[in-house]
Amino acid sequence: MNRASSMGIKENECLEGSQIEMLCGSEIATNTDIIIVGAGVAGSALAFTLGKEGRRVRVIERDISEPDRIVGELLQPGGYLKLIELGLDDCVKGIDSQQVFGYALYKDGQKTKLPYPLEGFRSDVSGRGFHYGRFIQKMRQKAASLPNVSLEQGTVTCLIEEKGTIKGVHYKTNEGQELTANAPLTIVCDGCFSNLRRSLCNPKVDIPSCFVGLVLENCDLPYLSHGHVILADPSPILFYPISSNEIRCLADVPGQKVPSISNGEMAHYLKTVVAPQIPPELYTAFISAIDKGNIRTMHNRSMPASPYPTPGAILMGDAFNMRHPLTGGGMTVALSDVVVLRDLLRPLHDLHDASALCRYLESFYTLRKPVASTINTLAGALYKVFCASTDPARKEMRQACFDYLSLGGVFSNGPIALLSGLNPRPLSLVLHFFAVAVFGVGRLLLPFPSLKRVWIGARLISGASGIILPILKAEGIRQVFFPVTVPAYHRAPPIH
Secondary structure, three states: OOHHHHOOOOOOOOOOHHHHOOOOOHHHHHOOOEEEEOOOHHHHHHHHHHHHOOOOEEEEEOOOOOOOOOOOOEEOHHHHHHHHHHOOHHHHOOOOOEEEOEEEEEEOOEEEEEEOOOOOOOOOOOEEEOOHHHHHHHHHHHHHOOOOEEEEEOEEEEEEEEOOEEEEEEEEOOOOOEEEEEOOEEEEOOOOOOOOHHHOEOOOOEEEEEEEEEEEEOOOOOOOOOEEEEOOOOOOEEEEEEEOOEEEEEEEEEOOOOOOOOOOHHHHHHHHHHHHHOOHHHHHHHHHHHHHOOOEEEEEEEEOOOEOOEOOEEEOHHHOOEOOHHHOOHHHHHHHHHHHHHHHHOOOOOOOOHHHHHHHHHHHHHHOHHHHHHHHHHHHHHHHHHOOOOOHHHHHHHHHHHHHHHOOOHHHHHHHHHHOOOOOOHHHHHHHHHHHHHHHHHHHHOOOOOHHHHHHHHHHHHHHHHHHHHHHHHHOHHHHHOHHHOHHHHOOOOOO
16 A cells, blocks of 8 residues: 555545645655655655655655645746656646646737747647645645655754765654654755755845735636736736636735735735736726735745755755746746756665765756756846836837737747746847847837937947846856856766
């Protein structure tokens, strides 16, 4: 009987906290190959994937009840392809998930439809909108169904280090009992608020803005089965379906401070600043959602990957690398990283030589770059371009981006393929980004250039460079564009 059956879990139902919690079997507890800290997207996918490969996996999650978040609700098609590759695509079934086939982009009364370039893929390949908690519980259920995967609730307080090598973790149960878990490899995936990453990376967390989240009920989006992006003032507003009768709205507020919800400032802000800028078809449902009062906020974090290779441990997920959630790319990056790590670990039968394993796994940081750097760079760059500005050059760049995407064909398919994770090529991203800038300059100089327009055009190119180059520098120019020159890229598995 497998673990899921012994817990009384049915095949098609999400796990409740009491159902999912289990005490690890003595065999897994004493002979664990891999400890995973955290059972979010990265942790749950890793647990299932490595368990399916025959590893004895022990997962320690702080809270195994269904999470309730306002982000992580849109999976791009590239992420769905990774789910298929990992055998986890059935996790979007039975949770009322909605297929998403592209975007609708709005600006100053103009609008354009930007479909995902899905030609050549099977019919179920698309983006997916869903409730984050339902999706995570399906992933956890899938992991817990394997007899060699142990999933338990506990708060990891610190990593166990001996002579520079991580040997396991100290953690505390709900009852306050302090326990120790040991394994040759510890994978830390404890999310954006990670308290363990400081010893494993150089965390430079930036908080450019906050999301204000609402759920609109019983209304239809202007373009069915599409995400909607409104280039509003001061910053973008997003809409996308998360169930058959619910639409998630995320209004971006620049900076780290948002109007107070408790004293009514937030409701006033949403009604007077945001509401006049949304599509009229959504206005009534939007006002109704505000009046209902379930307004939530969340800081948007961005953090480039800057790891300290450490014997016995590796970082994954939001604990390791974050980007602005505007493009909904976080889960795609996490699932892609899981595929890369799975493939690296697959030829290894023994994980006990920590220093040799650490040297070998340094290749992970370069092999992940095509997908991760493309999505990270695009998220950061698009957010800056999509925000309103009084600077004439930034205004021109924003309008040029909208008009460039509105051209259709290769001008929309290329950028949307990058955003969706279907074509993770950093060079293609840079070419399209500067093509938008050149397109903007051309619009300024035609039909008759003036000194003022030439000056704005020069500042547009300079501004575009100022947006994308620092992001690429943080990602690592050499790893992004010249990975084969990085020694770790060619590292072979250690021989035992």
